[in-house]
Amino acid sequence: MENIEVLIVKYLQNHLSPKEKDEVDTWRKKNLENEKVFQDIQIIWKESKDLKYFDSDKAWKKIKPKKKKSKLIYITGFSIAASIALLFSIWHLNSDKTTNKTLEFATLDLIKEIYLPDSSKVILNKNSTITFNEKQENSREVFLKGEAFFEVKKSKIPFIVSTKTTKTEVLGTKFTVQTTKDSTFVFVEEGKVSFSELNLPEKEVILTKNDIGIFNNNKQKIEKKITTTNQFSTWYNNTLIFNHSPFLEVISIIQQKFNIQIQVENPMLENEFFSAKIRQPNKEKVFEALKLAFNCEIIKSEKGYIIR
Amino acid sequence: MQTTESLTSKFLEGDIQAYECIFKMHYSELCLFATKFVSCPDTAEEIVQDLFCKIWEKKKSLHIETSIKSYLYGAVRLNCLKLIRDKKIQSKHIKEIKLNSDTISFEDVMENIELQKKIYDTIQQLPSQRRKIFELSRFENLKYREIAEKLELSPKTIENQMGKALKFIRENLKDYLKILVLLFSLK
Numbered sequence: 183m184e185n186i187e188v189l190i191v192k193y194l195q196n197h198l199s200p201k202e203k204d205e206v207d208t209w210r211k212k213n214l215e216n217e218k219v220f221q222d223i224q225i226i227w228k229e230s231k232d233l234k235y236f237d238s239d240k241a242w243k244k245i246k247p248k249k250k251k252s253k254l255i256y257i258t259g260f261s262i263a264a265s266i267a268l269l270f271s272i273w274h275l276n277s278d279k280t281t282n283k284t285l286e287f288a289t290l291d292l293i294k295e296i297y298l299p300d301s302s303k304v305i306l307n308k309n310s311t312i313t314f315n316e317k318q319e320n321s322r323e324v325f326l327k328g329e330a331f332f333e334v335k336k337s338k339i340p341f342i343v344s345t346k347t348t349k350t351e352v353l354g355t356k357f358t359v360q361t362t363k364d365s366t367f368v369f370v371e372e373g374k375v376s377f378s379e380l381n382l383p384e385k386e387v388i389l390t391k392n393d394i395g396i397f398n399n400n401k402q403k404i405e406k407k408i409t410t411t412n413q414f415s416t417w418y419n420n421t422l423i424f425n426h427s428p429f430l431e432v433i434s435i436i437q438q439k440f441n442i443q444i445q446v447e448n449p450m451l452e453n454e455f456f457s458a459k460i461r462q463p464n465k466e467k468v469f470e471a472l473k474l475a476f477n478c479e480i481i482k483s484e485k486g487y488i489i490r
Numbered sequence: 491m492q493t494t495e496s497l498t499s500k501f502l503e504g505d506i507q508a509y510e511c512i513f514k515m516h517y518s519e520l521c522l523f524a525t526k527f528v529s530c531p532d533t534a535e536e537i538v539q540d541l542f543c544k545i546w547e548k549k550k551s552l553h554i555e556t557s558i559k560s561y562l563y564g565a566v567r568l569n570c571l572k573l574i575r576d577k578k579i580q581s582k583h584i585k586e587i588k589l590n591s592d593t594i595s596f597e598d599v600m601e602n603i604e605l606q607k608k609i610y611d612t613i614q615q616l617p618s619q620r621r622k623i624f625e626l627s628r629f630e631n632l633k634y635r636e637i638a639e640k641l642e643l644s645p646k647t648i649e650n651q652m653g654k655a656l657k658f659i660r661e662n663l664k665d666y667l668k669i670l671v672l673l674f675s676l677k
Contacts, residue, residue, distance in 0.1 A: 187660075188653030222660045222667050229602070230609050230628040230659075234531040236521035236538075238514045245513075245539050247506060247546060309500075327503070363503065 190223045283316040289328075293418060298324065302341065303333040305418045307360075329360040331418050348397045348404075349383060351376040357389075358414045368395040369414035377404060411435055422463040429454040432472075433489075440465040443486030451476060451489065498558045502549050512558060513542055520566050522603045527570035537569050563596075605666075612662045616655055623648055624655040 186209065192198050193206050210217050287296055288311040296304045299318050306312055310328020322334075322341040334341045336354030343350040343359050348366045350359055355373025359366065368377050370389045377395040378386040379402070387404045389395045394414070396405045410427040412419075413435050422439070424432055429451050433444050442465060446452065458471045469480045472489070480489050500508035517538060524534035541562070545552060554561045613621060619641075626632045626640065627648075634652075638645045660667075 185650070185653050187656045188649055191652055191656060192649075218664075219660065222664060223656050225605075225667065226609055226656060226659050226663070227628075229606050230613070230624075232529075232531075232631075233606055233610055233613075233629060234521075234525070235610055236518040236531070236535060238517035241517055241535065241539060242510060242513055245543055246510065363499070 186219070187223060190220055191227065194224060194227050284313060285316055286311060286313045298322070300335050300337060300339075300341075302335045305331040307331075307417055326359055327361060329358065329417070331358045331415060332356065344380065347380055347399055349378050349380050350395075351378075351383075351386075360414060364399045366397045367414060369393075369409070369412075370395075371412075371415060379404065413439070416463065420462050422458075422460045422468070424456050424458050426455045426457050429456060432456045436465065436468055439463070440468075445483065445486065445488045447488055447490040448478065451478065494557060494559070498554065501558075502552060502554075504549060509546060516559065516562055517542075519603050519607070520562055522606055523563060523599065524566050524570055526599060526602075527567070528573065533573070537573065538566060541565050541569060608663055608666060609659060612659045613655075615662070616658060620651045620655050620658075623651045627652060 186206075189198065189202065189206050193203060198206065206220075210220050287294070287306060289306050289308055291308055293308060294306045296306060296312070298304060298314060299316060300322050302322070304312060304324075307329035310326070310330060312324055312326050312330060314324040320339065322337070322339050323344065324342070325344050327345070330343075332341075332343065332352075333356045334352050334354050338353070341352050341354070345359065345361045345366050348368075350357070350368050352373065352375050355375060356371040357373070357375050358369045358371070360369075361367075368375060368389060370391055370393050372391060375389045375393075375395075376386045377389055377397070378384075379397065385404075387395055387406055389406065392409055394407045394409050396407065397403070398405075410425045410431070412421070412423040416422050416439070427435075430446075433446060436442070437444055454476060456472070456475060458475070460467050460471060469487075472478060473480060478489055480487055482488075497508050497511055501512055520538045520541075521531070521534045524537050525531060528534055528537070545565075613624060616624060623637055623641070626637045627634070632640070634645045634648045637643075637648050641648075
């Protein structure tokens with residue numbers, strides 16, 4: 183039938199004469215395909231009534247949080263561990279000419295190396311952001327979200343790394359700061375660091391080589407631990423170091439790092455210590471080293487791995 | 491590509507880009523969802539925009555136990571019902587609440603929203619004159635005669651254009667509609 187759609191639409195609007203209506207009904211009964219066409223058009227007709235497009239771009243402009251004007255200025259830094267992907271950029275915020283410019287570096291899927299105005303080196307881990315003033319005459323301060331390693335140029339001016347909750351102050355040293363949703367970790371590789379809560383600098387904790395300072399937002403307290411591994415620096419130097427580390431600590435770090443489950447079935451092993459330096463670590467290499475050191479067996483199980 | 495989980499956790503940490511991404515992913519569907527409760531599209535938009543503003547303000551104290559998507563749908567539903575209960579909107583703006591849990595399932599509603607989106611997208615592909623006619627008829631409820639006057643065309647032309655528009659939309663969606671009917675019949 184010619185123009186059946188026109189007739190169906192009129193049918194749905196009750197605009198057909200009884201004769202025309204009969205015609206459509208006869209056509210529908212002729213075969214299943216016809217009936218299907220009728221039903222589809224009925225659905226489209228019904229569902230398109232008052233259909234409104236909700237424009238998310240327009241709505242976003244209305245509700246997006248107000249932010250200082252930002253524009254992309256230039257891209258720098260080089261990738262030291264090219265992982266999967268994409269983006270690294272520097273934003274230039276707060277472009278008021280009279281004030282000091284604030285620079286923000288943000289990484290997504292790449293680790294980046296950055297030099298600060300005082301030529302201190304920063305290695306910024308994935309998904310991290312660092313903010314600082316372009317001109318730093320009498321102060322050296324950065325704000326960090328995520329994780330970064332710092333190699334601070336020696337100077338009389340203190341170098342301060344602030345996070346949402348903590349403050350880490352140094353004169354010149356190598357250390358890593360990692361922020362997670364509810365904790366801040368500071369790991370010192372060289373030199374001396376003062377670590378405190380943001381608003382309580384008098385309650386500082388001094389950290390030295392191989393110390394980890396942990397501030398938990400819930401406990402509101404700084405804890406100090408000595409580490410025998412370099413778990414906080416593996417991501418940028420790509421080497422996993424254990425230095426007379428207790429066996430169970432080794433296992434817990436491996437589990438975390440490679441996101442696997444390990445069950446220890448030999449209680450004798452729990453009193454052992456482990457030392458190793460593994461470059462470009464993967465779980466196979468670590469397992470090889472453990473087998474060699476303890477003459478143990480590592481087998482794959484349903485949930486993960488069993489050591490015995 | 492970012493996973494929804496990492497997007498959600500970035501959003502909770504205050505990442506505006508993640509917030510924007512989540513907003514744009516869900517906005518139009520959530521508005522359509524809200525119109526299942528309140529018939530006024532502006533009210534629907536307001537409810538969804540309010541919700542997004544609120545979750546941004548309160549991101550630090552937000553507890554999302556399931557996915558952000560189900561959280562948003564649940565919150566839109568709740569806010570719509572609250573609005574209706576508080577009678578802040580005139581009774582004429584309240585749609586008969588079809589979404590009674592024992593008659594229509596959430597899945598049905600989601601399917602309906604998807605179908606509406608597909609229909610809308612297909613309408614956008616129509617030649618402009620035909621699209622205009624179709625939109626005046628379906629979105630603004632004008633009679634053929636009124637559309638003909640407005641566009642200085644004959645009512646016969648409007649009738650034909652409407653037929654062609656529906657034919658095109660149906661051709662475009664017929665495979666999808668097949669699956670849809672199949673799903674309905676399985677239930």
